Amino acid sequence: MLSRIKWLSFSIELFLAVPVFGNIAGDAIPFLLCLVAVWHACVLYVSKSEDQPILGSALGIIASFLNFFPIIRLIAHAITAIVLIFEIQKAPGME
Template sequence: MLSRIKWLSFSIELFLAVPIFGNIAGESIPFLLCLIALWHASVLYISRSEDQPILGSLLGILASFLNFFPIIRLIAHAITAIVLIFEIQKAPGME
């Protein structure tokens, strides 16, 4: 179950790392990134309770609050997506 949740988090972050989608979402729907921060906080809680890596969720929360800086926003979402894919691949039981 957690692997599916992490895959969804990865997909969201990858979507927001694409310049056209990330800029549209960040500038026209800023409350969306607050919802994504809440999503990452929920995933963080679940990951922590199952003793799984939490760095991707922490970076996701941080990336959501870097919404006000356009270039940094895209880079932060890309880095978060990369960390999440490594967490999915490397964590035991996350295949």
């Protein structure tokens, strides 16, 4: 179950890292990035309770609050997506 949640988090971050989609979501719908931050907080809590890596979710929360800086926002979401994919691949039981 957690692997599916992490895959969804990865998909959201990858979507927001694409300049066209990330800029539209960040500029037009800033409330969306607040929802993404809440999503990452929930994933962080579940990951922590199952002794899984939490770095990707923590970075996702930070990336969501970097909404005010367009270029940094896209880079932060891309870095978060990369960290999440490594967490999915490396964590035991996350295949």
